Amino acid sequence: MKKNIYILAIGLVAQLVIYSPGYAQKKTTAAKTNSSSPAKKSTGQAIPNDPNVKIGKLPNGLTYYIRKNTEPKNRAELYLATRIGSLMENDDQQGLAHFTEHMAFNGSKDFPKNEMINYLQKAGVRFGADLNAYTGFNQTVYQLPIPTDSAAVFKSGFKILANWAGKISMEGEEIDKERGVIIEEDRQRGKNAQERMQKQMLPLILKGSRYENRLPIGKVDLLQTFTHDKIRNFYKDWYRPELQAVIAVGDFEVNEVEQLIKQNFSDLKNPANPRPRLTYDLPDNKEPLVKIITDPEQPYNIAQIMYKQRGGVVKTTADFKKSLMYSMINSMIAARLQEILQKGNAPFLFAQSNFGPFQGGLVPNINAFQTVVVANSGATLEKALTAGLAENERLSKFGFLPSELEIAKKNISAANEKRLKEKDKTPSASFVQKYLNNFLEGSSIASTEFGYELTKKTLEEVSLAEINALAKTLITKDNQIILVQAPEKDKATLPTEAQLLATLKNAGNGVTPYVDNSINKPLLDKKPTAGKVVAEKKIDAIGVTELTLSNGIKVLLKPTDFKNDQIVFSSFGKGGTSLASNGDFRSAEMVSLIPESGVGEFNPSNLNKLLAGNTGSADAYVSELYQGFTGNASPKDLETAFQLVYAYATKPRKDVDIFNKNMSDYKVILGNKNANPNSVFADTVQAVLSSYHERGMPINLKDLDKISLDKAFGFYKERFADLGDQTFVIVGAFDVNTIKPLIETYLASLPAAGKPQNFADNGVRPPVGKISKTVYKGLEDKAAVQLYLHGDYDYSSENNVQLDALNEALKIKILERLREKESGVYSPNVSLSTSKYPNAHYYFTISFSCAPANVEKLIAASLDEVNNIKKSGASADDLAKFKSEEQRQMELSLRNNGFWVGYLAGVIKNGEPLDLVLQQPKLLEKVTVESTKAAASKYLNENNYLRFVLLPQK
Template sequence: MIFNKTLSVAALALIIAAGSADAQVKKRAPKPSPKSKPVPAALQIAGKALPVDPNVLIGKLPNGLTYYIRHNEQPQNRAELYLVNKAGSILETDAQQGLAHFTEHMAFNGTRDFPKNELVNYLQKSGVKFGADLNAYTSFDETVYQLPLPTDSAAVFEKGFNILANWAGYVTFDATEIDKERGVVLEEERMRGKNAQERLSLQTLPVLLNNSRYASRLPIGKEEILKSFTPETIKGFYSDWYRPDMQAVVAVGDFDVQRVLELIKKNFSGLKNPAAEKPRPEYNVAPSPGTVVKIATDKEFPYTMAQIVVKHPQVIVKTEQGYMQNVRNTLFNYMLNQRLAELQQKPDPAFLYARTTYGPMLGKLDAFSSIVVAKSGGLEQAFKTVVAETERARKFGFTLTEFERAKQAALAGMQNAYYEKNKTNSASYVREYQQNFLTGEAIPGIEFEFNYYVSNINKITLEQMNALAGKFISDQNRVIIVEGPEKDKDQLPDEKTVLSWVNTAGANLTPYVDNVTSKPLMEKAPEAGKIVAEAQDEALGTTLLTLSNGVKVILKPTEFKNDQILINGYSFGGTSLASDNDYMAASLAASIIGSSGISEFNQGQLDKMLAGKTVNVSPYITDYSQGIRASSSLQDLETAMQLIYLYFTSPRKDADIWQGNINQTKSILATRNLVPGSVYQDTLSAVLSNYNFRGMPATVERLNSASLDKAFSFYKDRFADASGFTFVLVGSFNADLIRPMLNTYLGSLPSTNKKETYKNLGIHPAPGQINKTVYKGIDDKANVQLIYSGNYTFNEANNIQMDALEEVLNIKLVERLREQESGIYAPGVKANYTKNPEGRYTVTIAFTCAAANVDKLVAATLDEINKIKQKGAEPGDIQKFVAEEARSTQVQLKQNVSWLGLLLSASQNGEDPDAILTHVKNLDQITVQSTKETANKYLNNTNMAKVILMPEKK
């Protein structure tokens, strides 16, 4: 289960993100906007109310329970059922701290109709995966349960409403189950917390949230209460706040709406509100005059960062005026962050990361938040740079070219959503209705939003946009937080210094200059190649084309999305063909070239040229292959094809991008050893690569050995010969209509017919038993990984057995380590198998626990593995895997991204792609005996690495 344990101030500054755009229009001199105080505490913008989407049925039962029901066929034969409670940790008494979240856990550990773990057991056998599908979360103001179900089984689907009703009013809180779950909840806290970010949050949240109730009601609660509360205490929270007048059922999916309404009435009408009903108190974060500065440090925090948060009263979008203000806010965020992105492309950027945004916060607040992560010793420069950009926007405003690009980006996003209106995933609607219930946020529907957007976005003026910075920026109700490593404590600024930085950052500013170009991406199309061979696969609906330059193209037209095309083109080779001396440069080549623009255009110009287009193209180089990933709308497919062509033929060498990336990587490496998890991961990488330097983290020395010339030369070599490339295209296109485009841009790629492939460098774990323990960290937190590895014969029959073994192991370890031992929150079990460069497998078992429990839990893990090796999997566990795999396969076969992966994998591994059509049928090959044989073959304790992170010895 997920819970919002702490609200990272970094997260507050990263709430809204935008895309990219451009336009060629005349520039106009911007006007300055004045500084102002925060807006008054009027929480709503007056005006005409937004309509309610007519496609959703909203109502209330006599007991006050609200329902939202919508028919939606994406994905087919599936439904999303949610129970939303307006009850979170903010409602806990002092004695109940942590029990809102604990209540969520207990809903899965015994209800009236599902004693103990029967609910999870039933759903798993119905194909619902615990954790991945079946889940819940607890936050400050709400607790939400999610239940995705198949609708092609009436019994399972209808049972889902009974399950929601059991959560809503019939959790039993068995004392024995409570005691067993205490350890699980504490282990969840250990896994998600017990780190530098948690410790810093405990220092900074009281300041950020002005010592409000939000600062003292973190959803995880307090350890001493979790260990000792009585059943009566948690039952008190449940009976007070889990009641129908504070609950909503949200049902969206491929079903009959009236039948669902009947099921809701049948299952939820019997729920009753308490006789002595408590009014739900409303809490907020009171404003504070002036600016509060907080400096916080931690021994294990690797960065120096600053956050500036100007708090404003929350605005809930309910009216047309409020909607348009929200659009303006989004445009503002986009334009300001585009400027910060340009600064990041300099040869020596002033910061490692920066983001500024206006958006939702907590406690009925919105916030204008800036966050900046500095290089070592560079906090002042980083801080002033980010403040200066917001001040530049306040003083001089935005340019008309920036404004037009932002509108194009916004329109492109809205247009995409509109085009996909009948292919939108049900979960997207659920989130909208959930917010409507919790906050009253309007749900006008995509039809209204699209038409309103198109009709009104051009009514927004540049003057309105330029006034926003003055509205958002203020020295009142402002919090500035500086966080850094404890070792740098003496170098961090004091409050007076921080305030002086803010006040002087805007000195000597000049207006922003928008560097745009009117040139086209390509002056003329290349000389086209032609199709020389063609083969159809009627079963899969695919076409294999061979072009005159040797390039192969696999086409799979689909109707899963109305306007989405996914592309991946690859050939073998990768960094395996680089010499040891050139490996560092080779490993950086694709990311550097992919960030350097294309042809004669730098990255900033390229981003602006792609204004309002739905297109994304990036080159990649892995250990054993190189290629291009891309996605686009049908309208922008030619732009995607042009970019693919240019990444082959006209990659751009940008010394500024190279130097900026090298400097930033060195800065990150300088403090990497402060973080226990990073040190642990470095050890794991060393073990899994048998200490081959290619599998280990970069070092400053190795970075110094790399050069842009080497990286650029390696990149050009990898893309000099397209004859070995295979491109897979999946999505909403007509295969016949796009052939000329394929001939023009793929058929014209350079071809030398090298017929090269990768080198097998033999990088994998050494055979035998390996035991490594890393001692790092001040908290009682241990990470354990058991890694089995060896040779493997890659084929469909073996792969199915390995997948089954993975899930059976996961089920058994949840039962043993979580439910029985109460020693972990969730195990991570992953079976990986590859054919290239050679047949190899790894089975990794990972978990987090208390240091004192490591040996006991490792022994319990090995005991469960031994049981499977001796007796095979239990039939019930096999049934769960088969049901889950069958359901997930049905969903995947209706997704473009899944088909892209399937066709790509079949091509790379020389497998029959038609095998996917018999995959579900082949699941009957999994038996008790087959799981026993698979476990004995692959879980060999004499060929296992055990790598453990333990806290530092005291």
């Protein structure tokens, strides 16, 4: 059960995006330093390029960006960016820009067939997770994170990029094999209500433009039948150095990389008569464009209003100022809508208004102010839309208040300060994105220092009058689009086009100025009476200090230098919702609504206002087996984060309005969720996996009647009344002696009664034996498969590493078999989950989507690969890939604060040694072909086999 209704709301917004513009698989001068300060003129000055990036161009026109950056150490991000996308396709090539991207991984001059992927996997580069690419309307981008501590591997990275740039083989056999993969990608991403509605919306929002007929996925019938010359011609015409850039950021020497780029890319040539690379626009519309779309599988009533505007990228200080002002406006609108959503009588399930790139950057240089509302039903959609638009009119007529702008400025300033403090710890991927935007869109590349000073100066200059004047320009009289997406069952109660237009016109009638209801009080009335550190122990092997506090709480401290301005922490104690009775556990599951309601006198909105500009944050949680706290802060704001911990423990807040709003929203969600085939399928899987135990079943409408705010609040107070067995793990940029006084004040003072704590085993178990369930739901020619092999086992680090090796080997074989050999799926997934409590159990899961006609064949192929591993063990090659990937990922993890928080908490919960991470090399040595054969025979046991299939309704 989802504990937070707003998590679901985020999912609602995701489905509103009309089109995600990327389909994924996967004489030289240095920039000059500009020491002048940002210009004072309103027209602004050009933002200078960061002098730390070397930008150059080869004689053949290929651009390159090179920057030395040591985060993460011994790693580099290599990208090939191309100004080549689906808009370049001829009518008989639709989909071949994206198809070409796929072919880049299926053989090239220096890496025949699948050799490129095999080579990189053995170097620790993961296909999909690391090695990847995406295709959009205007660009195709290839990404290759690669280690730099192996000279041979690092140099090969540039050879790979050059092969993508101009040496893809395009063998006929490989083209034909990839057709099925592309078609399955279309099936996996689409064949649902969203795609059906998109096909009706796109002709409206992209009306009169080339974008309407050039979706990157292309046309299925063409993908099945195009002749090989069509894709070879596309590659020959468009993959040319004058339209390409190499981006290299990482732990290397700049001059060496520049020479590698010259060596690998200088021989690439442009066509003698290159085709012109045209740009395409989106026409204006004087009259509003309106579309009402219904679908049997659409679960929610959603209305969108868009006001399109011409725009551009940030190139000057004036552009930057305007962009920053839009950010402030967006944050202030979001805060107002969030206040409304906390009220029990809120007119919508969810609402959002913001200004930004049109449909996530669908069309360059087109922005939009967009309002989205989600309503209870078709009958209430007009009311919800009116309320959302009224907020737009309120800000347009009356503007924002000085207090609102102050909060927005404080938050931006805090992020700006943090960015400067972390300038030498910025990950390479962040720089890559800036250089991509510069090459593809022409946006500026400001240095961290210049950006800091410009942001600071702009925040000082921006006035409330300027903000309110800009806010008035958001709502335009032309270029309006109104879209409604609704369930088919609500069609009769939906507002008409005329009613929607009337709502758009009249929503602002009678609006009054916004009233700020901030509370001007401190978070805590007084500091708690401090406790003491009563014992201290060093674990030098992993740089950890363990403190025992006077109230019994344990604190593990690991100071690090991974970040300059970050401290993260987490705590846990045994218990959780497992201790709730069967009659009350649904109320206990809703206990997250207590911390989500704020703390003390502060509701969430007031708390956000109070903490504006403060990086300290914390939250309380109750999971099935544990309860505790999580949080993070800059060192200067750690006290605030600890104050929040103390407040959540001692001053929880019960808010009837927030509770009632959540219950009302859940009724709508649960009432509509069975319209979605995936939701019905997921509920079936969940029910079977729990053996239909009442505590494991999906929540339903009747369950809502069992939920009591008083019981949820009482259970929360009970779980946090005695925190003596809590263990805190704190990692980051701090000094042990400096942090002790804060720990004694806020953690050693937490309530504790000294009673032993434990969780309960309520007997929720998966079924034993072989079980098969088929769900018939959905209108499209699309199937989903989930296969589980599971069992109880002896939980240990030795067994877990053998399970991990099996999982990786099976993942490789399933991908090779189902995608590469059978061409029957796009991205099959093989996963492993293990747990020690309440009973030690493991699950191997094989899942994929495919054509219904191929279900039995692909299930048989999957089980065949399982049996092959049981007979022969994992291959030596696959184990080499597994060990290399494990080693490379661990190198990155050991320099990550978040990893250490999770790791230390995990080993303590499971009773494992704190230095277990140091034993990984020895554990990996024990993984052999023979050991995996033995493990496969033991754990890939089809005696406990669960098969789930989702097929279209009969």
